[in-house]
Amino acid sequence: MSEKQLAVRLKGISKSFGPVKANQNVSFDIYRGEVLALLGENGSGKTTLMNMLSGIYFPDSGEIEIDGKHVSIGSPRDAFDYGIGMIHQHFKLINVFTAAENIVLGLKEDAGFDLNRVKARVAEICDEYGFVVDPDKKVYDMSVSEKQTVEIVKALYRGADILILDEPTAVLTPQETEKLFAVLRNMRDDGKAVVIITHKLQEVSDISDRVVVLRKGEYVGEMITAQSTADQMTEMMVGHAVKLNIERPPIEEDYRMERIRVEHLTVRGTDGLVKVDDVSFSAYTGEILGIAGISGSGQRELLESIAGLTKVEGGSVTYFIDENETKELIGMDSVDIRNMGVMLSFVPEDRLGMGLVSSMDLTDNMMLRSFRNTNTPFTDRSEPRHLAEVVVEALGVDTPSINTPVGRLSGGNVQKVLVGREIAAAPTVLMSAYAVRGLDVNSSYVIYDLLNMQKQNGVCVMYVGEDLDVLLELCDRILVLCAGKVSGIVDGRTTSKNEVGLLMTKVGGGDAA
Amino acid sequence: MIHVVKRSSMPMAHQIAIRVGVIVLALIVCAIVTTLTCGLNPLDVYGTMITGAVGSTRKVWILLQEAAMLLCVSLALTPAFRMKFWNLGGEGQILVGALASAACMILFGESMPNAALILVMFVASLAAGAIWAMIPAIFKAKWNTNETLFTLMMNYVATQLVAFFVIVWEKPKGSGQIGIINQSTNAGWLPRVLDNKYLLNVVLVLLVCVLLQVYLSHTKQGYEISVVGESQNTARYVGIKVDRVIIRTLLISGAICGFAGFLLVAGTNHTLTTTIAGGRGFTAVMVAWLAGFNPYIMIGSALLLEFLSCGASEISTIYGLNQSFGDILTGIILFFIIGTDFFINYRIVFSKKEVQDV
Numbered sequence: 001m002s003e004k005q006l007a008v009r010l011k012g013i014s015k016s017f018g019p020v021k022a023n024q025n026v027s028f029d030i031y032r033g034e035v036l037a038l039l040g041e042n043g044s045g046k047t048t049l050m051n052m053l054s055g056i057y058f059p060d061s062g063e064i065e066i067d068g069k070h071v072s073i074g075s076p077r078d079a080f081d082y083g084i085g086m087i088h089q090h091f092k093l094i095n096v097f098t099a100a101e102n103i104v105l106g107l108k109e110d111a112g113f114d115l116n117r118v119k120a121r122v123a124e125i126c127d128e129y130g131f132v133v134d135p136d137k138k139v140y141d142m143s144v145s146e147k148q149t150v151e152i153v154k155a156l157y158r159g160a161d162i163l164i165l166d167e168p169t170a171v172l173t174p175q176e177t178e179k180l181f182a183v184l185r186n187m188r189d190d191g192k193a194v195v196i197i198t199h200k201l202q203e204v205s206d207i208s209d210r211v212v213v214l215r216k217g218e219y220v221g222e223m224i225t226a227q228s229t230a231d232q233m234t235e236m237m238v239g240h241a242v243k244l245n246i247e248r249p250p251i252e253e254d255y256r257m258e259r260i261r262v263e264h265l266t267v268r269g270t271d272g273l274v275k276v277d278d279v280s281f282s283a284y285t286g287e288i289l290g291i292a293g294i295s296g297s298g299q300r301e302l303l304e305s306i307a308g309l310t311k312v313e314g315g316s317v318t319y320f321i322d323e324n325e326t327k328e329l330i331g332m333d334s335v336d337i338r339n340m341g342v343m344l345s346f347v348p349e350d351r352l353g354m355g356l357v358s359s360m361d362l363t364d365n366m367m368l369r370s371f372r373n374t375n376t377p378f379t380d381r382s383e384p385r386h387l388a389e390v391v392v393e394a395l396g397v398d399t400p401s402i403n404t405p406v407g408r409l410s411g412g413n414v415q416k417v418l419v420g421r422e423i424a425a426a427p428t429v430l431m432s433a434y435a436v437r438g439l440d441v442n443s444s445y446v447i448y449d450l451l452n453m454q455k456q457n458g459v460c461v462m463y464v465g466e467d468l469d470v471l472l473e474l475c476d477r478i479l480v481l482c483a484g485k486v487s488g489i490v491d492g493r494t495t496s497k498n499e500v501g502l503l504m505t506k507v508g509g510g511d512a513a
Numbered sequence: 514m515i516h517v518v519k520r521s522s523m524p525m526a527h528q529i530a531i532r533v534g535v536i537v538l539a540l541i542v543c544a545i546v547t548t549l550t551c552g553l554n555p556l557d558v559y560g561t562m563i564t565g566a567v568g569s570t571r572k573v574w575i576l577l578q579e580a581a582m583l584l585c586v587s588l589a590l591t592p593a594f595r596m597k598f599w600n601l602g603g604e605g606q607i608l609v610g611a612l613a614s615a616a617c618m619i620l621f622g623e624s625m626p627n628a629a630l631i632l633v634m635f636v637a638s639l640a641a642g643a644i645w646a647m648i649p650a651i652f653k654a655k656w657n658t659n660e661t662l663f664t665l666m667m668n669y670v671a672t673q674l675v676a677f678f679v680i681v682w683e684k685p686k687g688s689g690q691i692g693i694i695n696q697s698t699n700a701g702w703l704p705r706v707l708d709n710k711y712l713l714n715v716v717l718v719l720l721v722c723v724l725l726q727v728y729l730s731h732t733k734q735g736y737e738i739s740v741v742g743e744s745q746n747t748a749r750y751v752g753i754k755v756d757r758v759i760i761r762t763l764l765i766s767g768a769i770c771g772f773a774g775f776l777l778v779a780g781t782n783h784t785l786t787t788t789i790a791g792g793r794g795f796t797a798v799m800v801a802w803l804a805g806f807n808p809y810i811m812i813g814s815a816l817l818l819e820f821l822s823c824g825a826s827e828i829s830t831i832y833g834l835n836q837s838f839g840d841i842l843t844g845i846i847l848f849f850i851i852g853t854d855f856f857i858n859y860r861i862v863f864s865k866k867e868v869q870d871v
Contacts, residue, residue, distance in 0.1 A: 309749060335752030346750075354750050357743040368740065368751045377732050 004031040006068065007162050007193040008053065008084075013062035015048055022048040025062070026219045028212050030162065035184060035194045037208035037225070039201075039237055042295045042466055045217035046197045047089075050164045054086035055079035066162075085155025086164040091147045093139045100135035103154045118157075125156050129186045144271070145176040152183070162193040169203055170296065171273075181207045199237075199294050201230045201505040215239050230502065238468055238501040246448050246473040248492070249456055252286050258320050259285045259460035260306065260429060265315035267301045275301040277484035278315070283429070288451060288461040290475030290492060292468065292500055298484035299464040300349055303431045307346040308334045319344075319429075335372075345427035347419055349434045349464075351411075355418045358407030362388040362399065365406055366421050391420030395446060412443030419450055430454050433464040448474055468497050480504055517859050532853055539849035543842045551834065558828055562842075565827020566820045576816075576823055578711040578781065581718040582773060584815035586797035588718075588725050589769030591806050592762045593646075595729065596742040602649065602664030603794025605671030606642040606767045608787070610774025612675050613641035615785035618694045618701035618778070619682055630701045635775055642771020643764045645671065650763030654756035668794065675787045682785075693783050703780045714780045719812075721769060726808040728765075738762050770794070803850065821846060 008030040015023045023045045030036055040046045051057045053064065055076040064071055066082050073079050079086070093102045100118050119135040126133050131149050139147060148168060155163060165184075169177045184194050184207060198204060204211055205225055212222040213236040220236050260283040267276035276298040283289045291299055304310040306317050308329060317329040319342050327340055337344055352358040356365045366384035374380045388402040395416040399409055406414055415435065422430065432451070436444040451474070455461050465471045471478055475492040480503035488503040544555030567573050586603050593600035617634040625633065649663035684692050695701055706713045729735040741748045741758045748755050777789055800818055804810035825839020 308752075333752050334750065338752075348750060350746065353744055354746045357740055357747050359743050360739065364736070364739075367736070368747070371733055371736055374733075377734070379731055379733055379736050 004033055005191075006030075007032045007066065009065040009068075010049075010053075011063040011065065013049065013052060013059045013064070015045075015052060015057060015060050021217050023052075023059075023214075023217045026214070026217075027062075028219060028222060030193050030195060031210075032161070032193045033188055033191045034209045035188050035196060035207050037204040037211045038195055038197045038214065039199060039204055039211050039233060040214035041199060041237060041468075043216075044214045044237075046214055047166055048217075049214070050086060050166065050195065050197060053079065053084055053162075054164060055084075080158050080160070083159055083161045084164065085152075085158060085160025085162070087148065087151045087155060087166065087168060089166045089170065091151055093147055093150060095140040096138065098136050098138050099133055099142075099150045099153075102139060102150055103135075103157050107158065121157065122153060125153055129156075129183050129190070131183060144171045145173075145180075148172070148180070161191070162195070163187065164195045164197070166197045167199075168196065169198070169200070171271075177203075199505070201233055201502075204233065205230070213237055230505070231498070234498055234501040234505065238497050240497070244469055244473050246445070246470060247452055248474060248476070249452055251476055252456075252458075255458055256284050256286050257323065258282050261316075261318040261320070262302075262306070263316050263318070265302070265305060265317065266313045267298070267305050267310055268313050269301060274313075275484050276305065279481075279484070279486050280315075281479055281486060281489060283460045283462055285428075285460050286455055286458045287476040288455050288463050288474060290471040290478040291462060291464040291481060292466075292471050292478050293481035293504055295466060297481040297504075299481060300433060301484075302481070303346060303348075303433055303462065303464060305330070306429075307344060307431065308332045308337050309346075342429075343425055343427045344429045345422035345425050345431070347415075347422050347430070347432035347435055349437070351414050351418050352407060355422075356406050356414065359405050361405055362392070362397075362402040362417060365417060366391070366424075369421060369425060387421070387424055391417060391424065395420050395450075411438045412440055415439060415443065415447065419447060423450060423454060427454070427459055429460045429462070431462040431464075434466060435463065436470070437466070444470075468500055471500070472497060482506060518862050520858055520860055523857055528857055531857060532850075535849050535853045536846070539846045542849070543845050546841065546845065551832070551838070553832060558832070561828050561831050562821075562824030565825075565831075566823040568827075572823070574709065574711045576819055577715050579823070580812075580815045580819040581711075581715040582776065583793055583797060583800055583819055584811055585718045585721060585773040585776065586770060586793045587800040587804070587811050587815055588721055588808055589642075589766050589773065590797050590801050591725065591766075591808060591811070592729065592735075592738055593766040594801055595806050596738045596759065596762050598650070598653065598742075598759060598763065599661045600646065600649075600664050600763065600766055601661055601795070601798065602646060602667045602767075603770050603797055604790045604792070605664070605668035605794070606645045606770030607774040607777070607790040607794060608668075608671040608675050609645045610638035610642040610771030611778045611785055611789050612671075612678060612774070613637035613771070614701070614775045614778040615682075615691070615694060616678070619691075622695045622698065622700040625700075627700055631703065631779065634701055634779055635772075638771040638775035638778075639768040640771070642774060643768040646763040646767025646770065647760060650760045654759040672787050675785065675789075679785060679787065691785050694778075694785070695783070701779055702783060703776075710781065714776050717776065721772070722808045722812065725769075729808070734758075734761065799847070 006029055011027050013023055013026045026049055038046045038050070048057060052059050053073065055073045055078050058074060064073060071082060073082065094105065097105065100115055100122060103122060104118050122133060122135050125131065131153060133149055133153055139150070142150070148171070168180060172180060188194055196207060208225045210222060211225055211228070211233060213220045213233070215237065223232065263280045265276055265279045266274065269275040279302060291302070293299055301310055305312045306329065312330050315330070319327045319329050321327065327342060329337060329342070332340070348354040357368070363381055363385045366387045367379065367381065370384065371379055385402065391397060392399060392402060397413045397416045399413060406417055409417070419435065435447050439447065451461055451463060463475060472492060472495065477489055478492050478495065478500060479489045480487050480500055482504055487506055490499060547553050547555045547558050566576055586607065590600050590603055614634045614637065617630065617637050621630055621633065645667060649660050649667060652658040652663060653660045679691055680689070682691050683689055703713055729738065737748070737753050737758050740751070740753060741755055745755050773793070778785060782789060796818060800811055800814045803814040821843045825843050826836070828834060829836045829839050
């Protein structure tokens, strides 16, 4: 370590967004000639922290030193001046421009604008580190990996020698990832400081020299990659189980039966990448099946394909009416499924963008599921109005009236309206995605109680969650997804946080890692 | 630093008070402009405006007729706009509707009983308008093309189409215009009700207004339009077929535009020109927005716009001013009215500069 030159020192950095503490008193160092992995779960504050280095946010308190000098980074331009370049998860390129045009965009060239000189310089950078970029290719013609390359070259062109990559491999195929890592190694050997934000242990051990772990916005520790095991890293990342005292009523074995059987389900996203990869599992009545995984591991696509909202590439989803009678759900849309008498309710992740209409009032939102139920061409608002009143009363929705647009309600109340509506349909299957995300503690417990009540009524509940502590206390079984594959199904009563955490980062259940 | 902050809500009475206050304010500004630029007494000018718009029974009826036609087109655009489909093709849809009506009058004028002819004209106009709107709708639904550009371009196609047929049917030959169709037989002319040329038009448009309000607010299809307009994802989530709703809604939108063309040809003009739509396809956009896409309120906004335009042309004539002067006053008034929405939905907060960097 001694030969490594200090590039950045973070001292006691804190940042809050309203009541949410994104980072609290974080301190660590970044060295030149080293790849540093910044490891942490979703929402652990990795991106926020690095955004403060790249000038997007400004810390509430704390100091940043670059090359030993105290600096203040107030804008992305300041960050460039200090040689910091960040490759964001969502690329910031202009589609109708070529690679070269994007690379020089916003730069003040001294000797006028000479695209040929730009191209020559781009070619130089590419040769130096082993990139392949066609400077004349338009961005809209590029694959995701090409766009990422342009972003990296753009940063280097601006003279970045401290390079931050935010989950760069999330959008890449394994081969592309390998190429990217080769380039990153070249940059490291050239003496640049490289920081890679990730939650994949595999990558940490593949590319990094040192790991810094964040948890819930705080610095937990760091270790030399070569000297640590995946177990140690997981433990540091997920921490010890926290007691939440969420109820978990016992399963009534007598009434337990298979309700949904998913076999070899494969789904591609709109970007053409495989999101759900040969997934098979069963869900039973009267149990809560937790679905864990790093966000974007295929949870959303899995639920949406069961609910008939996404085109499926292959596989089947079988619904068991009883032991003998089954229905195939693949190929049906959500209305077909209801028309077959399968009461499948779905609380989607995007509450206001998918589950509800934010400008409509409670009554009209209650009607979303049931407006077809009348025999006339006209809508009947008396039932939905009654339902709205019942939901407001039963779940304690804090709203001025049932005529208030749901977009005006707070997050917790929005979720109560949505869950209330989905439960009111007397479902036999209830799927929920991130049901308590953004909710305060009390509202979260209301939701847990509702799910438990459904379970006790014999409903087959699927709960996609991100908080491992909650999953461990609430769910009867936990299915763990990693990169679209099932990496394991564990018993919620006996498993440990570490076990689930490890499964979350190991494709296919461990052999790969 | 000036921040613009969204207001949570404002009581209805408060909102009405603001709107009335703003109109008064607009009139004051107009008065100042009038005095400063022309040296005229603003009260006289306003008086002239009012007499110009509603000074005689005939003027009142013309105002009502014009407002009714504008309302009809605004109503036509409303279902599409509620779905956030920006149909700027009203002009073209009116034109093809008018073309269909005129074609029926010319081709079947001699050979059909009048009632049957009017029925055929009615159906043909609605169908023509509907098809004209359906073309961009299909492209939007299937390939997500930009409906604004597409509908706009369809206007030019419609104009050229009408220009072509005007030459085909021109009378007398070489005049470049069709003239009054079936002047001697009045075949295909809508009957006068209570001996009034305009009453039937006005009543029919009001009927459309009521029907549309019911359709939008109390039918399943109307509800689907609102859901699709707010969030296509939500629509898919509850199993609404978004493509189908887009196409169906534009059929309705185009059909009502076609109906406006029918009223213009059969009800009042009895001829076909390339300018028969008279820019209503565009003015209606403003009428619909001003009314917040509420059909009943649109009656008011259509009347307001026609009132302003009739009044404006009167002051130009009386005071020998350039036509633009009336437009300036109209512009000032509309500017104030539209600006009101901003202050009702947002408030401006002045605060100290936030700490950014040192």
